[in-house]
Amino acid sequence: MDTVPVEAVPAGAVRAGPLTDALFDGGFEAAHRPWTEVLRREVFRYRDGLSLSERAEAAYERLREVNGAVGSVPEFVGSTTRLVALHEWLGMVDGSLTTLATIHYNLFLGSLLRLDPGKAVDPAPFIRLDDYGAVLITELGYGNNAADLETTATYRQETDDFVLHTPTAGAQKFMPNTGPAGGRKSGLVAARLIVRGQNCGVHLFFVPLRDARGPLPGIRIRPLSEIPGSSVDHALTSFDRVVLARSALLAGEHTELTAEGAFRSAVGSRRRRFLRSIQRVTTGKLCLSGAAVGGARSALAIAVRYAHHRHTFAPVGRTGVPVFAYRCHQTRLLGAVARAYAATFLLRAAVRECGRRDDGEFAEARNGTGEPGGGTGAADAAEVDVLVAAAKGWTTWQARDIVLECRERCGAQGLLSVNRIVDLITPIESTITAEGDNLVIWTKAAADMLTGRGYRPPAETGTPAESAVPAASAVPAGAAGAADRAGPAAAPTGSRRLLEVLIRHELRCLRRARERLGRPSTGPLDRWNHAVNPGLELVDAYAARRAAEAFLAAVDQVGDTATRTVLDQLFQLFALQRLAPHAGLLLADGHLSAEDVRELGPAADRISAWLAPHALTLVDAFAIPDEVLQAPIATEGFAAAYDDPAGPWREEDAG
Structure with a gap:
């Protein structure tokens, strides 16, 4: 492949501002900066030594502080962009708070306002946070197969009400935040609607759960065991023939229970009625992706800064160097930075596409009954569903890997809660499971x-x-230490070639999965088992390709030449490390040459060395104030956090 050399860009020539604009899609000032100001407040400061119950109460206290800064809550709940932005910042401060926010705003209020347009249930207490909202869908025996759950809500025509009941141990609602922390709570409970002896499908019902004195009559709430790293008051919740008013049924505009007690719905199947009821789960996937990606960015800001502050042994003749001076540290952290940028760009693309659908651009995808119709609009809407599912799994898995890498790069300091990284692990694990387990949605x-x-x-x-791998010959002539510090191929040549190989990898995964799906089988399950693992590889390849396209689109939008060059090299590092695990198959299929495969590792090293002077700028672009980051090791004088006023050195200083 013909390449154009890239000269070194002085570190001072690249500013964080244009990178921030690219990362936040030009919306940092409007949608993100306000949260950086809110989260500076004292209530959000890290506090060591709190008990589990104290941490739980602190999370609810913080949610009240967030609620006061939201503005119009209904407008906020209706904006996917604003919801995701909030989660990106909460995800780096308090995982328990993030969980409460996504449940209350997205799942509870989002569903209540959509399914109860006539406001039979007054939303005001939940808008003011006089009452907290919980959502009770999953049961002990029913998780991702929640359309088959057992809790029943039986309509009684003679009294015009419902009886909510938990018929078996497996029907207990599993892990809602219905414990005592926070105070009064109500829930949206998913239950089978039984009318005249017929199962009409799973719907949501509004159910007051507890007041200041405890659970309401007929409602049993038992706390679950502690989840390390989480202080949410998760519980098992069950119902013993709880009577609900007719207005408790939240059926939306396409389903009704007539005055004569007849059930009518324009939505054809029970499963689709259920999916309509839990539609906010799609937005929730993006919110959780935002929380995970935000957490990953904060971990990187801490780890990269610490790597520049922490000194270690050096070759003979030198007194010590920052740990970041070592290539093994550079490639791991810069590779993680590249993946964090890619995950952020993929998240932005998914939010934009989801917004297009929410704004009615895919209106023809509905046939007037709330059911998907035919035509281009239906295909576009289905693509959004696939993109959101793929993005949720890819971004949250990437975030976990990034945070674990950062934890390890910080050594023992990374194990201390005060340095924040270790406390990100459990919340990110939660994003992998919540709103649809990643493996299942993939x-x-x-x-x-x-x-x-x-x-x-x-x-x-x-x-x-054509070669896709930046070759050593692309090193600028005459550059000092050329084999180590000079650059790879410049955009657009190298980057477009790398994207092409990512596309070819995706198409290879598609062909392989389809071939496996067509193999002889003994039945539907056996047929699907042939194809499922290659199918998952296809989803992974698709997500990475969409991330790469979003990354390059962001590169193209940067006006400053030096910044655009740095961002493009970061993309190439992402693509090279992404392709490395698949090099053998790409070689076998003729998409990479033998020389390409040999060069994958050295090329990544060269790019890392070239990018190393810009590492601090790349993480400064995350725009996280120190008061939000809250990690002593992210500051140059981090050792002062461990100073002992009674230490013997104090006596020596005084003398």
Whole structure:
């Protein structure tokens, strides 16, 4: 591949501002900076030594502080962009607070305001946070198969009400935040609607759960065991023939229970009625992705800064160097920075697409009954579902890997809660499981993609024989230490070639999965088991390709040449490290040459060395104030946090 050398860019020539604009899609000032100011407040400061119950109460106290800064709560709940922005910042401060916020704003209020347009249930107490909202869907025996859950809400025509009941141990509602922390709570409870002996599908019901004295009559709430790293008051909740008014049924505009006690719905199947009821789960996937990506960015800001402050042994003749001076530290942290940028750009793309659907651009995707119709709009809406599912799994898994890398790079300091990184692990693990377990939602996405629903394979361009890997010959002539510190191929040549190989990898995954799906089988399960793992590889390849496209689109939007060059090199590092695990198959299929495969590691090293002077700028672009980051090791004088006023050195200083 013909390459154009990239000269070194002086560190001072690249500013964080243009990178921040790229990362936040030009919306930092409007949607993000306000939260950086709110989270500076004293109530959000890290406090060591709190008990579990004290930490739980602190999370609810912080939620009240957030609520006061939201402005119009209904408008806020209706904006996917603003909801995701909030979660990006909460995700780096308090994982328990993040959980409470996503439940109350997105799942509870989002569902209540959508499914109860006539306001039979007064939303005011929840808007003011006089009452907290919980959502009770998952049961002990029913998680991702919640459409089959057992809790029943039986309509009684003679009294015009419902009886909510938990019929078996497996029907207990599992892990809602219905414990005593915070005070009064009400919930949206998913239950089978039984009318005239017929199962009409799972719907949501508004149920007051507890007041200041405890659970209300007929409601049993038992705390679950502690989750390390989380202080949410998770519990098992069950119902013993709790009577609910007719207005408790939240059926939306397309389903009704007539005055004569007849059930009518324009939505055809029970499963689709359930999916309509829990539609806010899609927005929740993006919120959780935002929380995970925000947490990953904060961990990187801490680890990269610490790597520049922490000195270690040096080669003979030197007194010591920052640990970041070592290439092994650079490639790991800069590779993680590259993935964090890619995950952020993928999140932005998914939020934009979801916003287009929410704003009615895909209106033809509905046939007037709330059911998907035909035509281009339906295909576009289905693509959004696949993209959101793929992005949620990819971003949260990437975030976990990034945070674990950062924890390790900080050594023993990374194990201390005061330095914040270790406390990000459990909340990110929660994002991997909540709003649909990643493996399950990817399995559903794989099935959709393999059957042509919501997926258009990318177009194949370019010539496979052309080298995609930046070669050592691309090093600027005469540069000092050229083999280590000079750059890879410049945009657009190297980056576009790398994107082409990512596309070819995705198409190879598609062909392999389809071939496996077509193998002889003994039945539907056996047939799907042939294809499921290759299908998951397809979803992974699709998510990475969409992230790469979003990354390059952001590069193209940067006006400053030096900043654009640095961002492009970061993209190339991402792409090279992404391709490395698949090098053998790409070689076998002719998409990489033998020399390309040999060069993958050295090329990543060269880019890391070239990017190393810009590492602090790359994480400064995350725009996280020190008061929000709250990590002593992220500051140059971090040792002062451990000073002992009675230490013997104090006596020596005094003398």
